[in-house]
Amino acid sequence: MSASLEKGIRVLKEVIDAPMASYFSSCVHCGLCAEACLFYTETGDPKYTPIHKLEPLRRLYEQEYTLLGRLGKLVGLSKPVTDDELEEWKELVYNSCTLCGRCSAVCPVGNDIVYMVRKFREGMSASGHAPEGIIGAVNRTVTIGSPMGVKLPAVKAQMKHVEEDYGLPIPLDAEGAEYMVMLSSMEIINFPEYLAAIAKIMHQAGKTWTLCSTAFEATNAGMQIGNSDLAKLLVMRIVDGAEKLKVKTVISPECGHAYSALRWEGANLIGRPFTFKVQHIIEVLGEFQEKGLLKTEGFETDKLTFHDPCQLARRGGVINQQRNLMNMIAKDFVEMPDAGYMNWCCGGGGGASAIEEGEELRMEAFKKKKSQLDAVKPDRLVTACANCRIVLEEGLEHYQMDIPVLGLTELIAEHIPDQTSTKGA
């Protein structure tokens, strides 16, 4: 056994817990999880059945933690997990799983399959079987500070642009601010409108906020690849920043997995509860709307629909806020089939969009999104995740569908009256 495999197996043995043992013992091979997975429904290939993606982990559980399995191992009846097998499983655990959690939502015996895939990735990564694309993102995160190689000067340049264009201050390292705003690399590079939108929204709400020079990047490649040590390091940067600036709330940007990493995994990764609150920007907007701190004017009149990012809705429990916000600014807001809790993934979550060799499969899986869109034929598609947005744009282009994609936060901000000239209007 290679040293890396040994390490991977050790990591896997550590992540196996009672829920997982219960899940593996409950599976009756009914195959319903396949019907919930867009990689199966769009390809018809049974190897993409979610529970099958865990087969090496299941065997390891059986061999290490059950009486009969241990007996089998003792007399040489069981098939050990090998490097070759894990290499073969790489495609199943990363390329064809976006951690969207639809399988977990339908399993009749209640198996949380995505919970197990997330843990399986810990062993895959430790044994050296993670895809190159995600490894690249991880390396850039470690050495440069962000998966896309964005450094503080790029953020500062963008801050300056926004300040000039909108005449609104972008606070940096402001101690005691109520909110600390996080960004994703994708927003810094591709969607600068986001920062401007935040400035307008916060200004209108009369809230104090700040960016943090040592923690502006919210994405967490450690979580995607399945490396808790790294994920912890990245979360710690944010925790240190937030505690140094003594903020009340840290706002996760329009990025699904960043939200999961910080909101749900963060405290568990660092081993203690946070001293601040974590909210997704959509939750913050929802709260502002409820309290009357968010006032918009005018409506979009074309037909709009909303794509629920998996980590925000199904995995994060934020479902109503985005709908209330859409209705605030859109006259013709239509829902796609399965929208909300059971929405279908864009096909690029959980790090999948960083895997080059997975692109063909991703485009195949995108047929699901295409059929959802075909059902309502929107003029524009709104979402609240920069990664979904990029993946959606790629898919729409591939299928030659002319549907612009935009972020909800910036769309809301477009309807906020210009405050520099008409303050208080």
Add this chain to the structure above:
Amino acid sequence: MNDMQFLTWVRGTGLDIAVSIFVLGVLWRLFEIYSLGRKPDLAAPRSTPGASGWNTVFRRSVPPPGMMKRSPVSYIGGYIFHIGLAIVVFLFAPHILLVENLTGLSWPGLPSQFVDLAAVVTMAAMVVVLFDRINKPVKRYLSTFGDWFTWTLTFLPVLTGWMAVQHLVLPYTTMLALHILTVELLLIFLPFTKLFHAFTVFGSRWYIGKINGHKGVVV
């Protein structure tokens, strides 16, 4: 060994062995699964009505939106044979009498013609889901020896019980003895095969409900 001796053995020694293995097996399996424990969730919880372990234990018995259409045989066949098995096992008067003799507990049964019908419907549903397993690429792909074996283990007691009551093929005594023997085989293997989901399904549903309930997600 004649028919009567066979019946006496399965009712005596055979039953003792099977029940012992079943009880010890179930206790051991529950221990080896749930003693693994899990780490406390340190993330600040969000509370949503209906998001809890107990809610999910019940909610998962109902198909999520759109799923019935995608796999009707799994759901309808599954409902029928599970409910049918429950009727046949727990509401057949002779079974209740057996439990009463062993434990003193008793409850009203259903007329034997009804249980008879339930047995036939259960077997029919089981045959349909078996064909679905052979026919559907995903199910066939997932299937291992264990799936065919446990199907047989579950089917035989229903078949032999029904045949005994109907006095089909073999003399009643022999068929009854065979029926009890197949039930004993089922008891012996249940804790160590996928049939153990009869116990863990509650734990699994509770865990997924609890873990997601912490996030305020109704699963």
